[in-house]
Amino acid sequence: MTSLAQKKRSxxxxxxxxxxxxxxxxxxxxxxxxxxxxxGVEGMTPEMLSFGPHGLGDMFFNTxxxxxxxxxxxxxxxxxxxxxxxxxxxxxxxxHWVRMAIETLASLPSIVVGLFGYLAFIVMTGSQWxxxxxxxxxxxxxxxxxxxxxxxxLRNLPDSYRQGSLGLGASHWQTIWNILLPACFPRIMTGxxxxxxxxxxxxxxxxxxxxMSTDIDWTNWDITSSSCPLNPFRPGETLALHIWALRTExxxxxxxxxxxxxxxxLMIMVVSFSLAARWLSWRIDKKMGxxx
Amino acid sequence: xxxxxxxxVRRAHRNEKTARIxxxxxxIGTALVPFLIGAFLLLKGTDTFFVFHHSLGEFLFxxxxxxxxxxxxxxxxxxxxxxxxxxxTCALALVLSLPLCISTAIFMTEIATPRTRRLIQPAVELFxxxxxxxxxxxxxxxxxxxxxxxFPMPFGFSVLAAGCVLAVMIFPTITTMAADxxxxxxxxxxxxxxxxxxxxxxTIAHIxxxxxxxxxxxxIILGLARALxxxxxxxxxxxxxxxxxxxxxxxxxxxxxxxxxxxxxxxEGGEYSAALWTMALTLFLLSFLFIFLIHRLNRASxxxxxx
Amino acid sequence: MTEMTTxxxxxxxxxxxxxxxxxxxxxxxxxxxxxxxxxGLDLFYDQTQALKxxxxxxxxxxxxxxxxxxxxxxxxxxxxxxxxxxxxxGCRVTGKIQFEGKDIFxxxxxxxxxxxxxxxxxxPTPFPKSxxxxxAYGPRIQGISNKKELAEIVEQSLRQAVIWDELKxxxxxxxxxxxxxxxxxxxxxxxxxARPSVIxxxxxxxxxxxxxxxxxxxxxxxxxxxxxxxxxxxxxxxxRRISDKTAFFLLGELIEFxxxxxxxxxxxxxxxxxxxxxRFG
Numbered sequence: 053m054t055s056l057a058q059k060k061r062s063x064x065x066x067x068x069x070x071x072x073x074x075x076x077x078x079x080x081x082x083x084x085x086x087x088x089x090x091x092g093v094e095g096m097t098p099e100m101l102s103f104g105p106h107g108l109g110d111m112f113f114n115t116x117x118x119x120x121x122x123x124x125x126x127x128x129x130x131x132x133x134x135x136x137x138x139x140x141x142x143x144x145x146x147x148h149w150v151r152m153a154i155e156t157l158a159s160l161p162s163i164v165v166g167l168f169g170y171l172a173f174i175v176m177t178g179s180q181w182x183x184x185x186x187x188x189x190x191x192x193x194x195x196x197x198x199x200x201x202x203x204x205x206l207r208n209l210p211d212s213y214r215q216g217s218l219g220l221g222a223s224h225w226q227t228i229w230n231i232l233l234p235a236c237f238p239r240i241m242t243g244x245x246x247x248x249x250x251x252x253x254x255x256x257x258x259x260x261x262x263x264m265s266t267d268i269d270w271t272n273w274d275i276t277s278s279s280c281p282l283n284p285f286r287p288g289e290t291l292a293l294h295i296w297a298l299r300t301e302x303x304x305x306x307x308x309x310x311x312x313x314x315x316x317x318l319m320i321m322v323v324s325f326s327l328a329a330r331w332l333s334w335r336i337d338k339k340m341g342x343x344x
Numbered sequence: 345x346x347x348x349x350x351x352x353v354r355r356a357h358r359n360e361k362t363a364r365i366x367x368x369x370x371x372i373g374t375a376l377v378p379f380l381i382g383a384f385l386l387l388k389g390t391d392t393f394f395v396f397h398h399s400l401g402e403f404l405f406x407x408x409x410x411x412x413x414x415x416x417x418x419x420x421x422x423x424x425x426x427x428x429x430x431x432x433t434c435a436l437a438l439v440l441s442l443p444l445c446i447s448t449a450i451f452m453t454e455i456a457t458p459r460t461r462r463l464i465q466p467a468v469e470l471f472x473x474x475x476x477x478x479x480x481x482x483x484x485x486x487x488x489x490x491x492x493x494x495f496p497m498p499f500g501f502s503v504l505a506a507g508c509v510l511a512v513m514i515f516p517t518i519t520t521m522a523a524d525x526x527x528x529x530x531x532x533x534x535x536x537x538x539x540x541x542x543x544x545x546x547t548i549a550h551i552x553x554x555x556x557x558x559x560x561x562x563x564i565i566l567g568l569a570r571a572l573x574x575x576x577x578x579x580x581x582x583x584x585x586x587x588x589x590x591x592x593x594x595x596x597x598x599x600x601x602x603x604x605x606x607x608x609x610x611x612e613g614g615e616y617s618a619a620l621w622t623m624a625l626t627l628f629l630l631s632f633l634f635i636f637l638i639h640r641l642n643r644a645s646x647x648x649x650x651x
Numbered sequence: 652m653t654e655m656t657t658x659x660x661x662x663x664x665x666x667x668x669x670x671x672x673x674x675x676x677x678x679x680x681x682x683x684x685x686x687x688x689x690x691g692l693d694l695f696y697d698q699t700q701a702l703k704x705x706x707x708x709x710x711x712x713x714x715x716x717x718x719x720x721x722x723x724x725x726x727x728x729x730x731x732x733x734x735x736x737x738x739x740x741g742c743r744v745t746g747k748i749q750f751e752g753k754d755i756f757x758x759x760x761x762x763x764x765x766x767x768x769x770x771x772x773x774x775p776t777p778f779p780k781s782x783x784x785x786x787a788y789g790p791r792i793q794g795i796s797n798k799k800e801l802a803e804i805v806e807q808s809l810r811q812a813v814i815w816d817e818l819k820x821x822x823x824x825x826x827x828x829x830x831x832x833x834x835x836x837x838x839x840x841x842x843x844x845a846r847p848s849v850i851x852x853x854x855x856x857x858x859x860x861x862x863x864x865x866x867x868x869x870x871x872x873x874x875x876x877x878x879x880x881x882x883x884x885x886x887x888x889x890x891r892r893i894s895d896k897t898a899f900f901l902l903g904e905l906i907e908f909x910x911x912x913x914x915x916x917x918x919x920x921x922x923x924x925x926x927x928x929x930r931f932g
Contacts, residue, residue, distance in 0.1 A: 063543035073447025136371025153375035161573025216776030221765030253475020352794035
């Protein structure tokens, strides 16, 4: 009998421990996000939000521009690579190696990718720091994500789509292009949003590629000029890198507020992108579930 | 009519062939990227040994770090303090994080109602996406002063601070993997256990955790890989003193922080930069090793049938 | 029972004479033009043989039903007729199938073959597109891009499938929103839009309610005027109701192939009799 009571007691003790641990973790995390956003927004001044040498606007623009470039890069190789794994690769040794290589790529430290980018895109091409090199480095980092999302999306489609199309005499590629890809477009979109979230926050890969300076002239729209905002071959510091740079920079009187504001902006971007991706995939599931 | 069909067929075959070739090229090309990165790192990283004639033993085990920033070399490239710094911070992060990870995972899969779970899980996953510099910034402005306040330490910048920041960073990775592995344990096994009169804790300890072991280990390895590769967040709080990590309360350095802070200033082609490249190569090899371990682990659990 | 064992273990000679009998009865039965003529067809999945020496002729503008217990090879056989088995890994075929006088493995391109030999599956297979785009998919694949021409084909096909009146106002809605029976008839319309001469149906009603089943059966009888139909069915009643000829498969072999009426009233083979009277399967 005592053993039964003991059992029950240890059960409730352990349950309490687990609930406590989970509660602590969740509270910590929520407090973290809240703190970053509130602290950042409180310290914000209108000047910080402006474009120009004293504002974060330029860095914000650089961040978005770089992420867009990076996404284009990882889309044009990552989506075909995902199609390859899901549709054309088969189950042989080659596929096994391709998959393992992509997993390795996913787990590479971003600073290592940054160094590679520095060597391949800066040193070997003999150019200065530029946004394009940074975008390439970030696209290497997001490539595995885009690839695996595409592969999963294709694999999770009902077989009936494939059957129906092939039965009508469509070739494999016609089936993929006309039926399968449009059907998994929302899922791939979700993956891209997730990848964008990762790109916004990336800093280590950009230290030696995109550079830590920005010199934009918003009246200069000559794309070949190094101060034109849209020229991808100019140096461009992103928000995340700006935080890193500000930690030591005492030049600016309100460096601390600037960094906090940058953190808050990044946090809001990442959280809203993550929520958007979640909302999108929730809607897909609902739609799929409803039609089944 | 027949001609039009024949044309359509011919075009379909031609497009099929083109598409197949392009797609295969992209697939293989993507797979070559890590090899390419590895090759570049090998090229640069082995200079330490072949151009500057240091031994692998010196690099791995010597504590004398004084590479010369010239192409002539002649300095000392003992990276043991960085290696040990990386290992200690990772281990510390794991020790701090693992209990929270496991209890959160257990709470999500075994205790929480589906409603609560739907609320907590996205929250946890959200944290995988938070930029590491933001973690570092909060570590710098909140954690470091806080630690200085409650512990007897001179700066606040310390191995402990790095461990804490990394612990928070790897928490979502491990928790998500562990929760997925636990959720994949068949419901019937739990019911069988409860049916025999086991309590929830006994069921978790004897049925769920052993069955989910493989997934939990995979999560731990992925978390370690993330902790090992993190550069900026650690650099912001560890203090970057080039010493061995002898105390939790003192600054130290890791492989990544040394690369992040010194690569920019090192002369291209010099001994200093070669030594840093060798450290990057080490990081690359370690992350390859982690993936290899995960595959070994999965294969082992596949063989046992406990997927 | 003893006879069954003979066939199962079967000496080659006994089997040959039996097949011979089947062939003779076929030749006696019809002088019609054959859509498919199958000779000595063997099919393997890796090491397992799924079809053994199938010989049969499928007549034009007839409904041919394939019956037999699960796993007897009737669906596999059906999929071989438009080479859908090409997509199955490890599938290997020997023997000869002629479609309108041409060897489908040597003389006809598989894509062109599938343009001419359409297929309707067990589960409805609508694409996640609008109703219009579903039906227009086949013509588009065949290179037709003229809007007006497509619209005509879509309307004509939906009318042929007797679903035009139900759907004409909803052409731009998603096909996934239709009921199961409507989806299946839409899939038939989609097959028709590709202008085939043969329609293969793989248990097209097994996922449907009785009323939808009735509609599909009526449709099949109507379509027979213009198309050759081969239908795999689980239901002997269905075979009896709609088919002109019936083939009985057992363990990968074609046991009996005859006019439906004869087959169900006086089966010439004891196993066929056992199956259609419900003693096994």
